[in-house]
Amino acid sequence: LAKTTQPISMDSYEGQEVNITCSHNNIATNDYITWYQQFPSQGPRFIIQGYKTKVTNEVASLFIPADRKSSTLSLPRVSLSDTAVYYCLVGDMEYGNKLVFGAGTILRVKS
Amino acid sequence: GAVVSQHPSWVICKSGTSVKIECRSLDFQATTMFWYRQFPKQSLMLMATSNEGSKATYEQGVEKDKFLINHASLTLSTLTVTSAHPEDSSFYICSARVRTDRGSYEQYFGPGTRLTVT
Numbered sequence: 001l002a003k004t005t006q007p008i009s010m011d012s013y014e015g016q017e018v019n020i021t022c023s024h025n026n027i028a029t030n031d032y033i034t035w036y037q038q039f040p041s042q043g044p045r046f047i048i049q050g051y052k053t054k055v056t057n058e059v060a061s062l063f064i065p066a067d068r069k070s071s072t073l074s075l076p077r078v079s080l081s082d083t084a085v086y087y088c089l090v091g092d093m094e095y096g097n098k099l100v101f102g103a104g105t106i107l108r109v110k111s
Numbered sequence: 112g113a114v115v116s117q118h119p120s121w122v123i124c125k126s127g128t129s130v131k132i133e134c135r136s137l138d139f140q141a142t143t144m145f146w147y148r149q150f151p152k153q154s155l156m157l158m159a160t161s162n163e164g165s166k167a168t169y170e171q172g173v174e175k176d177k178f179l180i181n182h183a184s185l186t187l188s189t190l191t192v193t194s195a196h197p198e199d200s201s202f203y204i205c206s207a208r209v210r211t212d213r214g215s216y217e218q219y220f221g222p223g224t225r226l227t228v229t
C-alpha cells in the first residue's frame with residue numbers, strides 16, 4: 001500500500017481557494033487517488049477520485065502530475081462549513097486491496 | 112452517489128454484554144464491505160474486510176473472536192462486539208465498495224455508530 005503524506009493542518013478564509021497537496025511517492029500502476037472529507041462524529045464523505053491529469057466535479061478538482069507521485073485537491077471558494085479533516089488515500093481496491101487512512105489534513109476556514 | 116447506512120447511530124451497553132451494529136448498502140450491492148474504528152482525534156483504523164458469503168479478513172491486532180463480522184447478503188454486513196469492555200468504546204464506521212463505470216472502485220462510508228461501554 002502506498003503511503004501518503006499530507007500537511008497536518010491548514011488555515012484559510014471564506015471565499016478563498018484552498019489547495020491541499022498529498023505526496024505518494026510509492027504509488028503503484030493500478031492505484032487510484034481518492035479524497036475524503038470528514039466532519040466530527042460522521043463517516044468520511046467521498047469527494048473525488050482520479051488516476052491521472054485532472055478530474056473535476058461539482059465540489060472540487062483533483063490535479064495529478066504525470067509522475068503521479070503527488071496530487072492536489074482544490075476546493076474553490078471555501079466556506080465555514082468546509083472546516084473538516086481531509087484525507088488523501090491511494091489504493092487499487094480491485095484485487096482485495098483496501099484503503100488505509102493516514103492522519104489527514106485539518107482545514108480550518110475562518111470568517 | 113451510493114448510500115451506506117448504519118444502525119444504530121449510537122448505543123450504550125454494559126460491560127460484558129454484546130452489541131451488534133448493522134451496515135447496509137441502500138442503493139447498490141456490495142460484495143465487499145469494510146469495518147473501521149476511530150478513537151477521538153485520531154484517524155480511522157481498518158479493522159477487517161468483510162466479503163459476502165465468506166469469512167472476514169481481520170487486520171493484525173484485531174481479535175476476530177471479539178469482533179464478529181457476518182456478511183450474509185450483498186447489502187448487509189454486521190459487526191458484533193462480544194463481551195464489550197470500556198476500552199471498546201469508540202466510533203465504528205463501515206464502508207462499502209462499488210465499481211464505477213470507469214472500471215475503478217469507489218468506497219462509500221456509513222454515518223458511523225458511537226459505542227459507549229459503561
